[in-house]
Amino acid sequence: xxxxxxxxxxxxxxxxxxxxxxxxxxxxxxxxxxxxxxxxxxxxxxxxxxxxxxxxxxxxxxxxxxxxxxxxxxxxxxxxxxxxxxxxxxxxxxxxxxxxxxxxxxxxxxxxxxxxxxxxxxxxxxxxxxxxxxxxxxxxxxxxxxxxxxxxxxxxxxxxxxxxxxxxxxxxxxxxxxxxxxxxxxxxxxxxxxxxxxxxxxxxxxxxxxxxxxxxxxxxxxxxxxxxxxxxxxxxxxxxxxxxxxxxxxxxxxxxxxxxxxxxxxxxxxxxxxxxxxxxxxxxxxxxxxxxxxxxxxxxxxxxxxxxxxxxxxxxxxxxxxxxxxxxxxxxxxxxxxxxxxxxxxxxxxxxxxxxxxxxxxxxxxxxxxxxxxxxxxxxxxxxxxxxxxxxxxxxxxxxxxxxxxxxxxxxxxxxxxxxxxxxxxxxxxxxxxxxxxxxxxxxxxxxxxxxxxxxxxxxxxxxxxxxxxxxxxxxxxxxxxxxxxxxxxxxxxxxxxxxxxxxxxxxxxxxxxxxxxxxxxxxxxxxxxxxxxxxxxxxxxxxxxxxxxxxxxxxxxxxxxxxxxxxxxxxxxxxxxxxxxxxxxxxxxxxxxxxxxxxxxxxxxxxxxxxxxxxxxxxxxxxxxxxxxxxxxx
RNA sequence: GCUGGUGUGGCUCAGGGGUAGAGCAGCGCACUCGUAAUGCGCAGGCCGUCGGUUCGAAUCCGACCACCAGCUCCA
Numbered sequence: 001x002x003x004x005x006x007x008x009x010x011x012x013x014x015x016x017x018x019x020x021x022x023x024x025x026x027x028x029x030x031x032x033x034x035x036x037x038x039x040x041x042x043x044x045x046x047x048x049x050x051x052x053x054x055x056x057x058x059x060x061x062x063x064x065x066x067x068x069x070x071x072x073x074x075x076x077x078x079x080x081x082x083x084x085x086x087x088x089x090x091x092x093x094x095x096x097x098x099x100x101x102x103x104x105x106x107x108x109x110x111x112x113x114x115x116x117x118x119x120x121x122x123x124x125x126x127x128x129x130x131x132x133x134x135x136x137x138x139x140x141x142x143x144x145x146x147x148x149x150x151x152x153x154x155x156x157x158x159x160x161x162x163x164x165x166x167x168x169x170x171x172x173x174x175x176x177x178x179x180x181x182x183x184x185x186x187x188x189x190x191x192x193x194x195x196x197x198x199x200x201x202x203x204x205x206x207x208x209x210x211x212x213x214x215x216x217x218x219x220x221x222x223x224x225x226x227x228x229x230x231x232x233x234x235x236x237x238x239x240x241x242x243x244x245x246x247x248x249x250x251x252x253x254x255x256x257x258x259x260x261x262x263x264x265x266x267x268x269x270x271x272x273x274x275x276x277x278x279x280x281x282x283x284x285x286x287x288x289x290x291x292x293x294x295x296x297x298x299x300x301x302x303x304x305x306x307x308x309x310x311x312x313x314x315x316x317x318x319x320x321x322x323x324x325x326x327x328x329x330x331x332x333x334x335x336x337x338x339x340x341x342x343x344x345x346x347x348x349x350x351x352x353x354x355x356x357x358x359x360x361x362x363x364x365x366x367x368x369x370x371x372x373x374x375x376x377x378x379x380x381x382x383x384x385x386x387x388x389x390x391x392x393x394x395x396x397x398x399x400x401x402x403x404x405x406x407x408x409x410x411x412x413x414x415x416x417x418x419x420x421x422x423x424x425x426x427x428x429x430x431x432x433x434x435x436x437x438x439x440x441x442x443x444x445x446x447x448x449x450x451x452x453x454x455x456x457x458x459x460x461x462x463x464x465x466x467x468x469x470x471x472x473x474x475x476x477x478x479x480x481x482x483x484x485x486x487x488x489x490x491x492x493x494x495x496x497x498x499x500x501x502x503x504x505x506x507x508x509x510x511x512x513x514x515x516x517x518x519x520x521x522x523x524x525x526x527x528x529x530x531x532x533x534x535x536x537x538x539x540x541x542x543x544x545x546x547x548x549x550x551x552x553x554x555x556x557x558x559x560x561x562x563x564x565x566x567x568x569x570x571x572x573x574x575x576x577x578x579x580x581x582x583x584x585x586x587x588x589x590x591x592x593x594x595x596x597x598x599x600x601x602x603x604x605x606x607x608x609x610x611x612x613x614x615x616x617x618x619x620x621x622x623x624x625x626x627x628x629x630x631x632x633x634x635x
Numbered sequence: 636g637c638u639g640g641u642g643u644g645g646c647u648c649a650g651g652g653g654u655a656g657a658g659c660a661g662c663g664c665a666c667u668c669g670u671a672a673u674g675c676g677c678a679g680g681c682c683g684u685c686g687g688u689u690c691g692a693a694u695c696c697g698a699c700c701a702c703c704a705g706c707u708c709c710a
Contacts, residue, residue, distance in 0.1 A: 201705030202638030213638050216705075248646085257683080257701050315709090360710090365636050366701090368708065378710065477710070515710040546667040573667085581671035595669055607670055 003054040014051060021047035021187060024059050034223075035059040036067040036191065037184040044070075046136055046184045062223050072097035074134060074185045075124075075192050075221035076104045081177035082123035083217070086116070092179065093155045093205060093214050100231070101220030105203055107155065108215050112200045117217065121197045131190030132174040136183055144169045148180060155205065156180050194228035195221045198235075238472055243524035244371040250529050250586060252520070252537070253372065261369040261376030263517055268537035271566065272520060275535050276513070277357060279409075279633075280381055287402060289355040289383055294335025296359060300325035305490055306334045307426055311459040315362045332358035333484075333509055336384035337491045345495040350505060351387035351395055357516070358382050372521035379516040385508040386493065392506055396442035396464075396481060399510050403466050403479045406512050410523065411635045412468040415475065416448050419456035419463050426460055427486045435483040436462040460486045461509075470526040478514035478522070483507075530587040530609060534630045540567040541583040542604075545576045545595040552599040556592060556619055563623045564630075584609060590626065 001013040004023060014023060020040070024047065025032030038045055039058040044066060051057070060067035076095035083090050083106055095104030112120075139147065141160065148156035159180060163169060172181045174189055186192070197219040205211035222228040239245075247253045252269035255262070265273060281291065297319065303309040308316065308330065317328040329335065336354050345352060361377045368374050385395050407414050418439055421432045439462055443450050450464070457463050466479035484507040487493075494502040513519040523531065533539055540560055544553035553569055560567040568588075570579045576593060583591045593605040597616075604622055606614040617625070628634075 199704070200639080203706050204637080213706080215638085218705085255702095260701065362709085365708070367636065367638095367706080369702090374709075380710070480710080511710070513710090518710060543670090545669060548667075573665095575666095575668055575673060576670065577668090578672055579670095584671055591670080593670060597669085605669080613670055 002051050004051060005054075005056040007058050016052050017050045019047065020045065020049050020051065020057060020059070023051070023057060027059075031059055031061075034061040036061055036186045037070040039066070044184050046134070047187050048136070069097040070184050071186055071192070071223070072102040072221055073181075074189070075195055075219065076102040077134070077172060077174065077177070077179055077181070077185065078124050078127050078189055078192060078195070079104045079120070079197070079217060079219060080106075080179055081127055081174065082120045084177060085123055086120055091155060092153055094159070095179075101198065101218060103203075103216050103218045105205070105214040105216045107205075107212065112215055112217065117197050117200060120217070121195070121219075124195055124197075127175065128189050128192050128195065130175065131188050133188045134185040135173045136170055136185070137173070138168055138170050141169060144171070144180065147171075147178075191223065192221050193223050194225045195219065196228055196232065234472060238474075238525070241472070241525040241528045242371075243373070243521040246524050246529040247371065247521075250524075250537070252524070255371070255375075260366065261364060261374075263372055263375055263377075269520070271537040272523075272531065272535055273516060276516060276519065280357070280513070283402065283406070284353075284355050284383070287353075287398065288351075289353040291355050291357075292336065292339050293356060294332060294339065294358065295329075296361070297321075297326050297328055298334065300327060302334050302338075303327045306337075306487065307460065307490065308334070311424060311426070315364070317361050317363060328361045329358070330360050330362045331509075332356050332360060332380060332382040333384055333487060333507075334491075336382070337487060337493065337507075340384070340386050341491060341493060345386070345505070347388060347495050347497045347503070350495055351385050351391050353383055353385045355381075355383040372517040375515075375517055378518065380511050381513045381516060383508075383510055385510070386488075386495075386505045387508070388495075388503075389506050392438045392483070392508075393442050393445065395508055396439065396483070397446055399481050399508065400442065400446050400448070400464075403481075403512050406479075407466070407468055409633055410526070412470070412526070414466050414468040414479075416443065416450040417453050417456075417465045417467065418443065418450050419453040419458075419465060421462065422455045422457050422459065424459060425457070431485045432462065435485055439464050439481070439483055458482050458509075460484050468522070470522060472525075476518070476522050478519060479512045480510065480514070482509040484509060528587075530589075532629075532633060532635050533589045533626060534633045536587075536589050537566065538568045538586065538588050539565050539626060539630070540590045540592060541579075541586075541588045542567060542569045542592045542594060543576055543579040543583065544569075544571070545593065547573065549594045549596070549599055553592075553594040556594060556604055559619050560623055560626075563627060565623065565626055580607065590622075592622070 002016050002018065004012050004014060006012065020038040024035040035047060037060050038047055038049065040049060040051070040055045062068050062071055073096060076097065080092055080095055087108055089109070091107040093105035093107060095102065144160045145157060148160065160169065170182060171178050172183060172185055197217055199218045201216050201218065202213045203216040205214055220228070220231060222231065250268060251266050252272065253266055254264045256264060284291070300309065312330055316330050319326050319328065335358070336356060339354055340352060357379050359377060359379050364374060364376055369376070387395050420436055443464065461482050461484040463480050463482040465477050467475040467477050469475050488504050488507050493505055495505050497503045542553045542557050544550050550571060557567050557569045580591055587609055589609055591607040593607060598604055603616045603618055606617050606622055608614055
């Protein structure tokens, strides 16, 4: 008998050769139905895998990342099968599972049309109905090359050739279709109940624009129709919340042909922005930062010295002034460094925390521009901290606390990533190791979970990234903390130590919002334009019912304004229903309906954008309520 | 930058070789109205830009620009 150890530690015995599927079914009928793949001693396998030796076995359903991946990946195979049936001349590239679905790349003479996509999807549904088993078999390198070579699958041949020497080469076959694949796969196509092809796009073979452009079909799949529908609804919801659409509707900002990637902020967008900046300034002042502002254009020598000329030139804009070369700053650090260097520093002064809301310009490829999320000029809520090496840990922890506090104010959860040395970088391995270790230490001291991204750091140092999660579960990189031993060296920064000698300070670059512009985009989508009262461009809209209520409505407006509320009065000769509809569409938090009753009693009738009619309030009570909501930054 | 798509009044969109239309928004008038659209009227566009084909181009062709979906890249 074979001893099988399950996840809960229990041990069961089975005759040798029993499949994982049989074990799952024996544990519970439900697990038998829902299990998609298994892990034997930590190695992912198909459910058909026979157990010949004692092993630890674990099962995965669609609710586990492993199960979900296999599910989507299996669907990608069905897609490939369907495409080969409809377009036998198509050559197969790769087809992995991705977050939210899967894709498969094909080399076809012309792009797929939406009609063809529908046809392919219909073919996929047929294959699902046939409930074909996924069969795994192993082949030698020679056999694999012969098989796919004969089929004219040149991309597969390339993949096979790139496999490591000792790799086990496996294929999966369902019906008349066979694909090179490591697996694992779900037992049969019948499991793939709810499949939807969501789009087509060009994509380069192996992601390099030097290679041929293939046609990528995106899709997603779920075990239940209802799950698919919910997923599609979420996508619709994301579209409805698109900050570009809301930005125009709420009149926050615009991007015009005259400045692609250079956003214009309208009055209402500026209110939002100024609130964010004021909050930022207050918090930074309280935490010992001093604010500075450095020029946007600085001369070439500075950028050569900082290393940007060599490492960042492709992203920079240049100009000439009086026969000399200048660059528009893509980062604020050199400016901050010049401020630090403008006078001598004692070790007693450190840490020096210089904060700057700095407007930077970066040349981004035209195709990547996207509303406020990807632009060519943006404002970083930057700060550079100059400190003693002994202060590193504490300073980093201070920044982590700050970021944690900020995101909490907006109701965001976040994830942390640590990025290490990239290829095109400056400095010695030793310096990088020290810096990376310092970041890691601070994260551990703060007890944070984090993921490591090898080779993803800045060219001057490793970094901690904060990815915040919005209400649709999407993540956005905002805050970063970058430790830098190199700039202080390059700019010969010093402080005078206890011993009267000059010493080298260490530097931190950090942002919390990241880019104010992007942050506003994220907030817009997160709140679907219904900003918390403290951020709302218009906090209260006063709606007189008829002309005779105008005087009192104006008085209410004045009193609220005097109380520091951003209030607007709708004086137009329109019905109150109409005014409400418009104020709702503008997502204004509070609407005050003013009619005979209110004018007579000196009250206001309060309607909340989501809470509806809240009844009658005295002006003072209402004012106090809104003021408290603003003060507490209530969500 | 690359692949595919789109470009008509502020917005959403119809039209399509004979010189431009609707709804909403705007403006005017009437209605004086109680929690998501009152009615009537008026005005507004060299149909993204440049070039070509044609007796004639918003319409067909080409180039460019911008935008959209992706690729790649990043705050």
